[in-house]
Amino acid sequence: SPRVAEFEKNFAGYCQAGHCAGVNSGTAALFLALKAAGIGPGDEVITTANTFIATSASISAAGAKPVFVDIDGTTFNIDPRKIEAAVTPKTKAVIPVHLYGQPADMDPIMDIAAKHGIIIIEDACQAHGAEYKGKRAGSFGKAACFSFYPGKNLGAFGEGGAVVTDDGRIDEEVRILRDHGSREKYMHIREGFNMRLEGMQGAALRLKLKKLDEWNGLRRASAGIYRRELADTGGILLPEEKGHVKHVYHLFVVRVKEREKMQDCLKQKGIATGFHYKYPLHLQEAYKYLGHKEGDLPVTEKVMKEIISLPMYPGLTEEQVVYVCGEVKNFLSDKA
Numbered sequence: 001s002p003r004v005a006e007f008e009k010n011f012a013g014y015c016q017a018g019h020c021a022g023v024n025s026g027t028a029a030l031f032l033a034l035k036a037a038g039i040g041p042g043d044e045v046i047t048t049a050n051t052f053i054a055t056s057a058s059i060s061a062a063g064a065k066p067v068f069v070d071i072d073g074t075t076f077n078i079d080p081r082k083i084e085a086a087v088t089p090k091t092k093a094v095i096p097v098h099l100y101g102q103p104a105d106m107d108p109i110m111d112i113a114a115k116h117g118i119i120i121i122e123d124a125c126q127a128h129g130a131e132y133k134g135k136r137a138g139s140f141g142k143a144a145c146f147s148f149y150p151g152k153n154l155g156a157f158g159e160g161g162a163v164v165t166d167d168g169r170i171d172e173e174v175r176i177l178r179d180h181g182s183r184e185k186y187m188h189i190r191e192g193f194n195m196r197l198e199g200m201q202g203a204a205l206r207l208k209l210k211k212l213d214e215w216n217g218l219r220r221a222s223a224g225i226y227r228r229e230l231a232d233t234g235g236i237l238l239p240e241e242k243g244h245v246k247h248v249y250h251l252f253v254v255r256v257k258e259r260e261k262m263q264d265c266l267k268q269k270g271i272a273t274g275f276h277y278k279y280p281l282h283l284q285e286a287y288k289y290l291g292h293k294e295g296d297l298p299v300t301e302k303v304m305k306e307i308i309s310l311p312m313y314p315g316l317t318e319e320q321v322v323y324v325c326g327e328v329k330n331f332l333s334d335k336a
Ligand SMILES: *Cc1c(COP(=O)(O)O)cnc(C)c1O
Pocket: 025, 026, 027, 028, 051, 052, 054, 055, 097, 123, 125, 126, 146, 147, 148, 149, 160, 161
């Protein structure tokens, strides 16, 4: 569809990248970016265990092995200081996830990648429009992957995703793989998949992209109200927004003891919350084969028992945020 092509051009520009190929989900974007970069059986890819499973499942789907490293307890993002110890001769890539809308600490990650000759593929599925030292999320890696699932900062009317890259060969390969391995209909250069972005989604995304900065601004304003209201409250740790980043608050995640109790208590007051994520990936049954045990990623394991996502979306009013904060403070003072 010409609408898809127009959206791709606009979104590449928005991400300060040369190319964008639309696909049918963020998961497909990750999978195809890995395939296009030539990653497969025998390769290892480093990532974090506090992410949605699509990040690591895409690595496995490409035939490679996910290697989990610990996170930074203040930003919840991958801890660059822990990456180097996980590098082996098989390591081909690292996938930093710009979690909750805050870019991972890209400078040290890029230094490590350059030193060891490994590539970076950004999981920017929660970070449309986020910035690190003035550069947009999606402009750092060999490729960057976005999701347009309706709940994301930029959402389609259904499922969608994109691979953004400066590398024309990666872009070309994603385009071939998303369409059954062909450039021309019924002429198959290799076996591919049906992972195209639908025309309808491209049309919706092209229009909604124009609103993204405004919506991100509203999210950031709500985050500011949360910070103001909860500033001197004991028993709660607010997310740290590093000075050199622009956080786009896909989620507003705080740390508390007894998060389950807080969730129940808030639910009774009509406030919905979530856990992102509830269980660390390395200890899930799906990754039993990796042989992890409790204590392997101590920061991830500790933090993931305490995180809770407070309401966050562009339509949230100041009154609503103040109400939520009031109930959070009631819960914490009842406990004290
Ligand atoms: C949403 C998300 C994905 C997967 O995107 P889908 O479009 O749902 O397939 C991958 N990684 C992260 C961090 C996400 O938030």
